[in-house]
Amino acid sequence: DIQMTQSPSSLSASVGDRVSITCRASQSITRHLNWYQQKPGKAPKLLIYAASSLQSGVPSRFSGSGSGTDFTLTISSLQPEDFATYYCQQSYSTLYSFGQGTKLEI
Amino acid sequence: EVQLVESGGGLVKPGGSVRLSCAASGFTFSDYGMNWVRQAPGMGLEWVSFISTSSLHIYYADSVEGRFTVSRDNAKNSLYLQMNSLRADDTAVYYCARDFPSGIHDFWGQGTLVTVSS
Numbered sequence: 001d002i003q004m005t006q007s008p009s010s011l012s013a014s015v016g017d018r019v020s021i022t023c024r025a026s027q028s029i030t031r032h033l034n035w036y037q038q039k040p041g042k043a044p045k046l047l048i049y050a051a052s053s054l055q056s057g058v059p060s061r062f063s064g065s066g067s068g069t070d071f072t073l074t075i076s077s078l079q080p081e082d083f084a085t086y087y088c089q090q091s092y093s094t095l096y097s098f099g100q101g102t103k104l105e106i
Numbered sequence: 107e108v109q110l111v112e113s114g115g116g117l118v119k120p121g122g123s124v125r126l127s128c129a130a131s132g133f134t135f136s137d138y139g140m141n142w143v144r145q146a147p148g149m150g151l152e153w154v155s156f157i158s159t160s161s162l163h164i165y166y167a168d169s170v171e172g173r174f175t176v177s178r179d180n181a182k183n184s185l186y187l188q189m190n191s192l193r194a195d196d197t198a199v200y201y202c203a204r205d206f207p208s209g210i211h212d213f214w215g216q217g218t219l220v221t222v223s224s
Contacts, residue, residue: 034210043214087151091209094165096153
């Protein structure tokens with residue numbers, strides 16, 4: 001099974017900051033990497049798929065990069081509504097594993 | 107508008123069974139694979155199962171293999187998860203999620219809570 005590891009597990013930042021979250025796969029997943037945002041009590045929301053493709057309706061301040069085993073989600077200028085937990089997920093193998101999550105706090 | 111609505115959750119005793127449903131609307135259900143994903147209280151997301159459009163391809167996480175069975179009824183636009191031999195560590199909110207395809211979960215339901223406790 002492919003293991004996904006995110007870092008950091010939590011992150012404190014301020015409105016307007018540029019932040020990055022890293023996700024590492026235990027083996028190459030080419031570009032089969034997706035990012036989700038989850039707010040408390042809500043279902044996850046797809047932000048980025050295939051490493052760098054922005055899902056429809058997602059603000060352009062979100063971007064993704066990487067390939068192989070190392071990936072990054074970047075938020076260029078944090079907005080109040082961006083404080084949430086972020087998960088990466090690999091879709092290379094049919095056992096679609098998630099990272100443990102990164103909680104982005106004010 | 108794409109909508110996924112889960113139901114069937116509740117309190118179940120260890121060793122018991124429950125069947126979750128996911129009602130889909132706003133898209134052609136038979137054109138999409140579907141997934142179940144769960145989230146234990148205060149924990150992260152765990153992918154549980156995938157079923158292809160015609161039910162030809164079905165996959166499970168190791169943690170539920172042999173105990174859970176996913177199925178779908180395209181005529182009823184519905185997805186199901188039969189959960190047997192339930193354990194305390196199966197306690198979670200269970201989400202159904204549309205497959206974009208290929209493992210990308212582009213729409214999610216609001217989730218249904220299953221609590222396994224005596």
